[in-house]
Amino acid sequence: MRPPAAATAGLLARLARLAVLPLLLVTASGCGPGDTVSSHPGVFGPPGARAAATVPDSLRFTVRTVDGRPFDSTSLAGKPVLLWFYTPTCAPCPAHAFETAARADRYTGRLNVVAVTEPDGHAGSGLQGFTLPSNGVPLPHLADAGHVLRDRFEVEGASSYVLVDAHGKLLHQGPAADTDSLDRELAVLLGPA
Structure with missing residues (x-):
């Protein structure tokens, strides 16, 4: 010994x-x-690394992150995507941000999770600090100037979720305050967390 x-x-x-x-x-x-190993926070690998997977039309878009960097939507190819739409002035949104980060943790590696907000004219604005999953990789926060994504997915309300499968099919759309059906869809789509 x-x-x-x-x-x-x-x-x-x-x-x-x-x-x-x-x-x-x-x-x-x-x-x-x-x-550079990532074109934006929250996605590993060089830009275009997932080019082999097909990006559905519903997920082909050109936007910037809230801090002004370009976001490469091809990074969303190959996995289902959970989009969380929020507004910077939404009172319950910080709580929804923590829930969004928890979902990102539960489905790490199986689900792309992206926050989408309205730009309010202040660089770096948004709830990034509230959406830091336990793995330490921040979620991408997109600035939805002109409501391009909000209109594309017909999102209403200050805080809402949209779940799209890897082929671009809309599986869920609803308010962040009522997530039972979202969690059921995630469980069916991805299995147990």
Whole structure:
């Protein structure tokens, strides 16, 4: 049996070797300082990485994030998409933001979750701080200038959800205050959380 100090030193040495592994993988992948791994927050991989999957017409759009960066809608290809529409002045929206982040956590890797808000003229406006899933990857927050997406999905109300399957079929549309049917649709579509 090792003395406690030797066991601790051995554990620390193994952890140090494991900590080097991600650096080796990044180096091997060709990424370096200044290289981009994502065209916007919340989606991994280089722009167009999901180009092999077909993007349904309902999810083909050109918008910017609330902080002014372009959003590549092709990143939504291949998975169902949950769009949460909200307004910056909506009183219950911070609570809905936490619920949205919880859904993103429940279905990590199986569902794209995107927040859509009305731009109010202030760069960086929105509820990004409320929608940080536990994995630490922020959800994309789109600025829906001119209600392009709101009109496309015929969204009414200050806070609403739209669920679209990977083929672009609308599965759910309704207020964020009443999510029982949304959660049923998610369970049918994606299985247990």
